[in-house]
Amino acid sequence: MSYPSRHAPASPMAAALARARLGVWPLVWIVMAAAAPLTVVAGGATAGFAVTGLTGIPLGYVVVAVILAVFAVGYVAMSRTIVNAGAFYTYVTRGLGKPAGVSASFVAVVAYNVMQTGLYGGFGVAAHDFAAAHLDLSAPWWTWALMSWALIGFLGGRRIDLNGRVLAVLLIAEICVAIILAMVQVAHPADGLVSFTTLSPGNLFTAGLGAALATAIAGFVGFEGTAVFSEESKDPQKTVARATYLALAIIGVLYAFCAWAMSVATGPDQIVDKATTDGSQLIFNLAGPYVPSAVVTLGQLLFVTSLFAALLAFHNTAARYFYALGREGVLPAGLGRTSPKTRAPIAGSLLQTLIGASVIAVFVVNGWDPFTQMFFWLTVLGGVGVLILMTATSVAVCAYFARPAHRDGVNISRGILAPAFAALALGAVLVVTLGQMPTLLGVDPASPLRWQLPAIFAVAAVLGVSWALILRQRRPQVYEVIGLGANSAAAEQAKPVSAGR
Numbered sequence: 001m002s003y004p005s006r007h008a009p010a011s012p013m014a015a016a017l018a019r020a021r022l023g024v025w026p027l028v029w030i031v032m033a034a035a036a037p038l039t040v041v042a043g044g045a046t047a048g049f050a051v052t053g054l055t056g057i058p059l060g061y062v063v064v065a066v067i068l069a070v071f072a073v074g075y076v077a078m079s080r081t082i083v084n085a086g087a088f089y090t091y092v093t094r095g096l097g098k099p100a101g102v103s104a105s106f107v108a109v110v111a112y113n114v115m116q117t118g119l120y121g122g123f124g125v126a127a128h129d130f131a132a133a134h135l136d137l138s139a140p141w142w143t144w145a146l147m148s149w150a151l152i153g154f155l156g157g158r159r160i161d162l163n164g165r166v167l168a169v170l171l172i173a174e175i176c177v178a179i180i181l182a183m184v185q186v187a188h189p190a191d192g193l194v195s196f197t198t199l200s201p202g203n204l205f206t207a208g209l210g211a212a213l214a215t216a217i218a219g220f221v222g223f224e225g226t227a228v229f230s231e232e233s234k235d236p237q238k239t240v241a242r243a244t245y246l247a248l249a250i251i252g253v254l255y256a257f258c259a260w261a262m263s264v265a266t267g268p269d270q271i272v273d274k275a276t277t278d279g280s281q282l283i284f285n286l287a288g289p290y291v292p293s294a295v296v297t298l299g300q301l302l303f304v305t306s307l308f309a310a311l312l313a314f315h316n317t318a319a320r321y322f323y324a325l326g327r328e329g330v331l332p333a334g335l336g337r338t339s340p341k342t343r344a345p346i347a348g349s350l351l352q353t354l355i356g357a358s359v360i361a362v363f364v365v366n367g368w369d370p371f372t373q374m375f376f377w378l379t380v381l382g383g384v385g386v387l388i389l390m391t392a393t394s395v396a397v398c399a400y401f402a403r404p405a406h407r408d409g410v411n412i413s414r415g416i417l418a419p420a421f422a423a424l425a426l427g428a429v430l431v432v433t434l435g436q437m438p439t440l441l442g443v444d445p446a447s448p449l450r451w452q453l454p455a456i457f458a459v460a461a462v463l464g465v466s467w468a469l470i471l472r473q474r475r476p477q478v479y480e481v482i483g484l485g486a487n488s489a490a491a492e493q494a495k496p497v498s499a500g501r
Contacts, residue, residue, distance in 0.1 A: 038175070039303065049275035118379040328481055329478035
């Protein structure tokens with residue numbers, strides 16, 4: 001029995017993404033926008049100080065950047081070998097087998113959609129607060145969220161290089177403002193003394209280390225998206241690698257510098273208390289007395305646009321996961337089609353847009369808190385999902401390059417040792433993160449939410465394995481091309497059918 005309309009991969013032309021549209025820097029802007037630097041500096045760093053009670057958060061960002069740099073070694077090696085918009089899904093498939101790969105794909109779809117839709121709550125609240133303070137407008141949060149939703153839905157179907165230019169403008173502006181504010185803070189230290197105390201290992205490697213690293217790693221989520229755009233990059237073997245390391249280095253240095261600068265301005269012994277009382281306004285309050293009010297206002301506006309940029313970046317990532325799975329028939333084949341004009345994954349983009357509208361509607365109808373329950377909980381949850389994927393991918397990279405036939409040009413250090421270390425380090429952070437869920441979510445330690453929310457990924461993983469086994473039994477032609485990406489076209493389907501691994 002055949003299923004041509006629903007399960008057969010789209011033709012090569014209908015399923016083709018735009019080629020050679022992204023150079024190194026446009027790709028850097030896209031993935032850095034997903035990391036939302038100003039949002040992390042203003043909100044993530046202060047939350048790190050407040051939630052953990054540790055003063056070593058600046059060093060925490062450095063430690064996480066080093067761990068992720070080691071992860072990137074194997075990740076980049078795979079990106080040079082395998083070019084596929086599925087990224088995590090494809091790498092896990094090639095390393096650990098098709099059931100594990102489909103399982104990872106389901107986790108990825110949930111993680112990126114949860115992250116993206118959660119950001120609507122943060123954007124809605126931030127835009128509402130800015131408009132009320134500076135424009136004398138008092139529209140509810142969901143009005144602003146829906147305005148951003150409509151614009152993102154439009155941009156999601158446009159050329160990816162247009163998206164890159166929009167994100168570049170917003171990102172460069174927010175980075176410049178963050179650096180200016182940080183430099184002003186360093187120039188006006190508490191008690192006239194520039195202190196490096198918060199960079200001391202003794203202030204990080206304590207009982208609260210796990211919570212600090214879990215908080216810090218959330219600020220880097222998005223940098224791994226470079227491989228998702230590999231099929232649209234100008235030179236996949238070089239562009240992805242360079243963009244990955246550049247994005248990681250820039251945001252790692254930026255986070256550490258800005259978090260340290262705030263501790264200089266407050267004094268190391270006051271940073272936790274000030275972060276607790278001022279929250280995301282701390283970075284602006286500390287620099288406010290020494291800069292024109294217009295600079296602070298611009299910074300607050302860019303805080304809002306930083307959330308918009310992250311929304312657009314994660315929308316593009318989620319849409320491409322839908323596209324990759326639709327192209328191979330794991331999800332309905334219609335998702336594997338692109339716009340004839342822009343070559344954007346239009347069906348995946350529309351589905352992600354529909355999901356975003358549905359989540360906003362659910363929160364509005366139920367009267368749930370858009371900041372705590374939508375923004376904070378969902379983005380924390382999305383970060384946990386990406387951490388799971390990075391850990392699994394590191395194991396998959398080891399397994400892939402452990403086979404001599406796959407190590408062409410990839411030495412043992414890059415193909416096995418680095419990803420093995422990354423798997424251990426990320427696995428340890430993951431375990432601690434799951435243990436610290438009550439703290440990270442701000443709920444009572446006895447609350448069932450501490451396990452109910454992360455359990456979503458366990459459910460997704462089990463469903464993914466189950467679906468892969470169903471495909472192997474009932475639709476072997478689809479199962480055969482799982483993980484092949486652009487090669488899963490008619491020529492591949494013409495091969496003799498086998499059950500596969």
